[in-house]
Amino acid sequence: MKINEVLLEKLEKLSMIEIKDEKKEEMIKNLSEIVNFVENLSELDLTNKDASFATLNGGTPFREDLPSKNPEIIEIILKNAPKKEDNFFAVPKIIE
Secondary structure (H helix, E strand, O other): OOOOOHHHHHHHHHHHHOOHHHHHHHHHHHHHHHHHHHHHHOOOOOOOOOOOOOOOOOOOOOOOOOOOOOHHHHHHOOOOOEEEEEEOOOOOOOOO
């Protein structure tokens, strides 16, 4: 599939986004790379493969889920918060 200006305009309309003119060539290039990659998948021979194949047949290895508290991480996250109270995000009340 060839990505061109016409197709990009259709995609803009369908996705309801606007791509600036200076970014359109870059977007066409990126979308073309994605489409080419996906088209490579059609070259795979899947005739003897079960359509319901899953990697979870042998089970999933679990690790013990242990809580941990790292004050440094809390500080890093909260420094980006517009409002904070104690060690929590402060958000507007939405339920009376």
